[in-house]
Amino acid sequence: MEFRRLTAxxxxxxxxxxxxxAGNASAAIPTNTDGRSxxxxxxxxxxxxxxxxxxxxxxxxxxxxxxxxxRLAVSNDGGATFDNIVVPDSANGTNGxxxxxASIGGQVSDIYAFITPTNGCRTNQTPxxxxxxxxxxxxxxxxxxxxxxxxxEDFTSGNSANPPLSDASVIDLTVGFHxxxxxxxxxxxxxxxxxxxxxxxxxxxxxxxxRFTPKTMPVMNSGGCSQIPVSTCDIAxxxxxxxxxxxxxxxxxxLDPALSGTLFGTSSAFIGxxxxxxxxxxxxxxxxxxxxxxxxxxxxxxxxxxTFFAFLPSSVLTLFGTSTVAFDSxxxxxxxxxxxxxxxPSWTQWNTGANGTDxxxxxxxxxxxxxxxxxxxxxxxxxxxxxxxxxxxxxxxxxxxRTxxxxxxxxxxxxxxxxxxxxxxxxxxxxxxxxxxxxxxxxCKVTGPAVKGLKPGRCKGTLTVKRTKGKALNKGFAFTVTK
Numbered sequence: 001m002e003f004r005r006l007t008a009x010x011x012x013x014x015x016x017x018x019x020x021x022a023g024n025a026s027a028a029i030p031t032n033t034d035g036r037s038x039x040x041x042x043x044x045x046x047x048x049x050x051x052x053x054x055x056x057x058x059x060x061x062x063x064x065x066x067x068x069x070x071r072l073a074v075s076n077d078g079g080a081t082f083d084n085i086v087v088p089d090s091a092n093g094t095n096g097x098x099x100x101x102a103s104i105g106g107q108v109s110d111i112y113a114f115i116t117p118t119n120g121c122r123t124n125q126t127p128x129x130x131x132x133x134x135x136x137x138x139x140x141x142x143x144x145x146x147x148x149x150x151x152x153e154d155f156t157s158g159n160s161a162n163p164p165l166s167d168a169s170v171i172d173l174t175v176g177f178h179x180x181x182x183x184x185x186x187x188x189x190x191x192x193x194x195x196x197x198x199x200x201x202x203x204x205x206x207x208x209x210x211r212f213t214p215k216t217m218p219v220m221n222s223g224g225c226s227q228i229p230v231s232t233c234d235i236a237x238x239x240x241x242x243x244x245x246x247x248x249x250x251x252x253x254x255l256d257p258a259l260s261g262t263l264f265g266t267s268s269a270f271i272g273x274x275x276x277x278x279x280x281x282x283x284x285x286x287x288x289x290x291x292x293x294x295x296x297x298x299x300x301x302x303x304x305x306x307t308f309f310a311f312l313p314s315s316v317l318t319l320f321g322t323s324t325v326a327f328d329s330x331x332x333x334x335x336x337x338x339x340x341x342x343x344x345p346s347w348t349q350w351n352t353g354a355n356g357t358d359x360x361x362x363x364x365x366x367x368x369x370x371x372x373x374x375x376x377x378x379x380x381x382x383x384x385x386x387x388x389x390x391x392x393x394x395x396x397x398x399x400x401x402r403t404x405x406x407x408x409x410x411x412x413x414x415x416x417x418x419x420x421x422x423x424x425x426x427x428x429x430x431x432x433x434x435x436x437x438x439x440x441x442x443x444c445k446v447t448g449p450a451v452k453g454l455k456p457g458r459c460k461g462t463l464t465v466k467r468t469k470g471k472a473l474n475k476g477f478a479f480t481v482t483k
Contacts, residue, residue, distance in 0.1 A: 028110060028146050028147055029107070029110060030100070030108070030110055030146040030148070031100075032100050034112075034149075035099055035146075038112070038151055039112075039114055044114040046116050046117055049120070049121070049123050050122065050123055054120030055120065055122075058120065058121055059117055059121075059135050060135045060180070060181075061178065061180045061181035066115060066139075066181065067115055067177050067178075068094075068175070069087050069175060070175065071088070071089050071173070071174040071209075072086040072087035073172040074086065074163045074169055074170070074171055075171075076164060076168070076170075078170065079170040079211065084104050084163035085102055085104070086099065086109045086163070087101075093176060093178060104162055104163050105162065105163070109162055110162050111143060111144070111162070111163070111165070112143075112144050112145075112146070112151065113142070113143050113144075114141070114144055115140070116140040116141075116142065117136035118137070118139060118248070119137050119138055120132060120136040121134055133252075135251065138248055138249065138252075139251055140247070141246055142245075143165075143245040143246060145160070153244045154242045154244060155214070155242075155243040155244065155245065156243045158243070165214070165245070166243070167213065167214060169213065170211055170213050171191075171210075171245060172209075172211050173210050173247075174208070174210075175207060176205070176207045177200050177208075179203050182200050182201065182203065183202055183251050183252070184198065184260060185251070185252065185254070185255040185261075186262045186263070186274050187210075187248070187249050187250070187261075188250075188271065189246075189263070190214060190245060190246050190265065191212040191213050191214040191215045191267065192212060192215060192265060192267060192307075193210060193211070193265045193311060194212060195210060196210050196211075196311055196350075197357050198261035198357075208249075208261070209356060210247070212245075214243055214245035215266075216244075216267075216268060217266075217268065217269060218238030218239075218240070218241060218269070218292050218293050218297065219238060219239060219241070219297075220240075221239045224270050225270045225292070226271045230272070230273045230289025230290060230371050230373065232370070233291040233369065235294075235370070236293060236295060237293050237298070238295070238296060238297040238300070239297055240297050241296060241297045255274065255276060256278045258284075258319060261313070264288060264309060264310040266308055267306055267309075268304055268305070269290045269292040269306045269308075272288065272289060272290045273289040273290075274286065274287070274288055274289075274310075275287040275289070283320045283321060283377065283378040286375070286376040287373050287376075288308060288374045289371065289373045290306060290367065290371070290372060290373075290374075291369070292304055292369040294368075294411070303413040305342075305366055306369065307364065308364040309362070309363055310361070310362040311359055312359050314358045314359050317360060320332070320378050327349065327360055332379065334362070334374055334375075335375045335377075336372050336373070336374055337372070337373045338372050339369075339370060339371065339372055340411075340482065341368035341372060341409075341410060341411060341414060342367070342368045342410055342414050342415055342417070343374070344364070344365045345362060345363070345364050345374075346362075347361070347363075349361075366415070368410070409480040409482050410453045410479065410480075410482070411453060411483065412455060412456065412481060412482070413452070413453060414452070414453050415447065415451065415453075416451050416453075418434045418435075418449045418451075419434075419449075421451065421463050421477050421479075422434065422465070422475075425463075428465075429465055431468075432466055433465070434449065434465050435463075435466075436451060436462065436464065437461055437464075438459060438460065439462075440458065440459055442454065442455060443456075443457035443481055444459035453482075455481065457480075458479075458480060458481075459480070460478045462477070463475045463476075
């Protein structure tokens with residue numbers, strides 16, 4: 001993959017004034033043409049290109065061949081019902097819907113979904129020569145709310161939209177594709193996915209349907225870290241934390257076709273990425289990247305901890321020599337590379353009825369930043385180093401399943417969980433009560449079920465596992481705390 005800036009979704013736009021929607025008070029109501037005009041003529045949708053911006057009518061698929069919104073609904077009861085229908089099922093390939101067609105709570109919806117040709121060409125540019133693509137190599141889908149006049153991608157105020165949309169809502173979105181532009185590879189969503197189904201294939205009509213809970217992301221007044229694949233991110237602190245529901249669809253051919261329709265998502269991050277090594281007759285190696293500033297925006301709570309979600313459908317599990325039914329997380333290694341830090345992997349089974357597609361959802365939580373990568377591969381028999389097959393940066397697994405006590409490191413303010421420390425030494429904590437003591441009180445301290453870095457230096461201590469029967473197991477540990 002090449003490095004490209006995703007200006008439509010991954011970077012910030014100016015913060016517009018907020019309007020309130022509560023009880024019977026009306027928010028700004030869009031007219032029948034407001035959303036369509038914004039999609040066609042503004043920086044949101046970019047249907048029309050000129051010398052200062054790219055646009056769909058300057059691409060091979062054109063406006064008529066671009067992806068379109070087939071359905072959009074919002075649930076505010078945890079996904080039990082989706083009766084807040086913004087775009088009805090009757091939406092068609094001409095994308096001719098308008099918010100006025102949906103009446104929610106006796107009022108007009110003020111939410112619209114804009115479709116942007118990321119990295120397309122302006123009318124005075126040449127594809128391949130001017131750092132642009134035809135057809136566009138990415139598509140951005142951004143949910144916006146009408147402020148009258150103008151639109152905002154910032155839903156941080158939660159209930160200011162109609163229907164209300166917060167970080168507890170569930171968005172049900174279906175995107176349709178035309179045969180002239182249906183080369184979908186990976187998809188990224190800003191939030192927690194709970195449903196995913198794709199019928200997109202080259203030269204055919206198709207669609208993707210996703211349900212996700214939007215989460216806040218870091219936003220900068222200028223710029224950000226949104227390169228694909230993730231590379232570096234030297235931003236110390238975000239300017240803002242905003243709820244900006246959106247997706248990026250990769251439409252190029254840089255990812256192996258065997259991984260077409262792959263989904264991943266992030267929480268509290270600028271962007272995520274996927275790289276893959278697939279060799280005939282060998283299990284693939286998947287490398288996921290995620291980028292974000294080290295700390296939260298002012299007033300946001302100090303060091304940033306994010307989460308990465310990667311869905312591996314049955315077709316991909318097959319490449320690893322396993323299946324949804326026979327899945328065993330111990331055959332997988334999840335290793336952090338790049339900058340050192342914390343993370344905790346876990347796996348959840350998905351099935352077609354509840355989640356749209358059979359497979360496994362890998363959740364990597366407790367991620368410290370700035371731009372770590374996580375390598376997912378099938379490991380030699382012997383099991384993983386901690387629940388979910390995870391290994392910390394600097395750790396490793398010997399043949400036979402015993403783990404060498406190699407160095408790990410965390411940053412000042414970061415935490416190493418007891419499970420991660422146990423994983424360094426191949427200790428099983430199952431069925432036991434785990435505690436720890438440190439002998440370097442100026443460098444680190446015990447905080448809950450973890451050890452927190454206080455200042456740069458060498459953190460040393462003892463991990464204790466007490467079980468109902470047998471003697472307590474004590475194990476000395478050591479790792480570095482960095483700035």
